Amino acid sequence: MPDNKKVFDDEYDSLKDVVEFQKNMYNPGHYIGTGRVPPTVSAPGNATPLAIAYFIMAALVLAFGLFLFFSDAQVTSGGLIKSPMANKVIALMTMVGISLFLSIMGFSYVKKAKRYYRQKAAMDREPVDQTREDKLWQRTCPKCGQFHDIDYPKCPYCQFDYWK
Numbered sequence: 001m002p003d004n005k006k007v008f009d010d011e012y013d014s015l016k017d018v019v020e021f022q023k024n025m026y027n028p029g030h031y032i033g034t035g036r037v038p039p040t041v042s043a044p045g046n047a048t049p050l051a052i053a054y055f056i057m058a059a060l061v062l063a064f065g066l067f068l069f070f071s072d073a074q075v076t077s078g079g080l081i082k083s084p085m086a087n088k089v090i091a092l093m094t095m096v097g098i099s100l101f102l103s104i105m106g107f108s109y110v111k112k113a114k115r116y117y118r119q120k121a122a123m124d125r126e127p128v129d130q131t132r133e134d135k136l137w138q139r140t141c142p143k144c145g146q147f148h149d150i151d152y153p154k155c156p157y158c159q160f161d162y163w164k
C-alpha cells in the first residue's frame with residue numbers, strides 16, 4: 001500500500017485533471033460511475049496557500065506555547081499534576097509537538113506546490129495541438145469532399161446547401 005501511494009503521488013497530475021474536466025464538464029456520464037473524480041470534488045491545484053496557512057498556524061501555536069511558558073499565566077491540568085512548572089513544561093511540549101506536526105503538514109504542501117509549478121511550467125512549454133480539437137467540429141461536404149466547420153449552413157467551398 002505505501003508503494004501504491006507513492007506511485008499515486010509521483011504520477012498524480014492535477015492539471016491534467018483540470019484539462020479533462022474542462023473538456024468533459026458538459027458531458028454527462030464522463031464522471032458518473034467511472035471512478036473518475038472531477039477536480040471540483042477532489043480540489044487539486046496550487047497548494048501554496050495551504051502551505052503558508054500551515055506554517056502560520058505552526059508559528060501561532062508555538063508562540064502561544066512560549067507565551068504560556070514565560071508569562072505569569074497559570075497552567076492547570078485539572079489537578080492531576082500539582083507543580084505549576086511541570087504543567088507549564090507539559091503545555092509547552094504539547095504546543096511544540098502540535099507546531100512540529102503543522103510544520104510537517106506545511107512542508108508536504110510545499111512539496112505539492114513545487115510539483116504544481118513544475119507541471120504548470122511543463123504544460124506552458126508544450127505546444128498546443130489544435131488540429132485534433134478542430135476536426136471534432138468539422139464535417140465533410142458530401143458534394144466537394146472538403147473539410148469545413150460544422151456550423152456553416154452552406155459549404156464555403158462549393159456552396160452546397162445543407163438545409164435543402
Ligand SMILES: [Zn+2]
Nearest residue numbers: 141144155158
Ligand atoms: Zn462543398
